[in-house]
Amino acid sequence: MPELPEVETTVRDLRKKVLGRIVEDIWCDFKKMIKKPASFEQFKKELKSKKIRKIWRRGKNILLGLSDGRTLLIHQKLTGHLLLGEWELKKGEWEAKIPGPLFADPTNKFLHLIFFLDNGQMLTLSDLRKFAKVELWDKKELGEELKSLGPEPLEKSFTFKKFKEALKGQKRKIKQVLMDQEVMAGIGNIYSDEILFEAKVNPFKETKRLNNKEAKKVYTAMGKILKKAIAVKGESISDFRRISGEKGEFDPLRKVYRREGEKCPRCGTKIVRKKIAGRSVHFCPQCQKV
């Protein structure tokens, strides 16, 4: 599940490897993932010969700025992840050259989209469940598209004061609010559980019932957990991999997510799993009392 730390990891890896590269050709076997422009042929035509000039992140979106001023937006959703391989020209046709160790990992074999680049590299999207979306936006439309996203949790400008304002008037439980991309952008199920454990706040806590001290703890834990996760290149409990195919190293640092029945590392109480609005939530019933 690529959330903010995984998307940030991908973006930093991409900057090192594909900045300045030119898209020579594109292959796709699941054209429904290309949402804009509507036709794949048009998408291919518009991307061909364009240079990748800028790479950044907004929430969970990967953004590639192109030499014609347009931007390629990739949202990996649940199981999508980008991988960097190589191609070679055989009998006048592109052929993907797949590094053995990378594609020996079963999560890396669901290739549905390939960008053939000008230096013999290929940037591919592996996505088991095929929920990922890819869009090509004009500059002025992109701003409109991203407008609904809330602030970036790690931006310096997202102060505790701004955080409290974002929580103001919320009628849902704190876990739901942290995961709402319009409130703040980039947090999903894994990191909301980990942040609330770190803050010792119960995920079922009604947001309006958080006192200043608790809100501060959630805010501080949010910064701490997200930065830590970025430093170790994200989690790989499920499908996420770095573009090299390597796993992120957050998994052993995970305190509660998917640890139902295991002992809380703080107090030894068994971690429980419950549901909030149809999604699983993991927490320590002792450390995180309502």
Next chain:
DNA sequence: TGCAGTGTTGCTTC
């Protein structure tokens, strides 16, 4: 064996 569980987003429903 079959079916619930997995979790992001956007659309539909209430």
Next chain:
DNA sequence: CGAAGCAACACTGC
């Protein structure tokens, strides 16, 4: 309007 439910999809585990 806001919140809940469900579909998009495919594989795993019970």
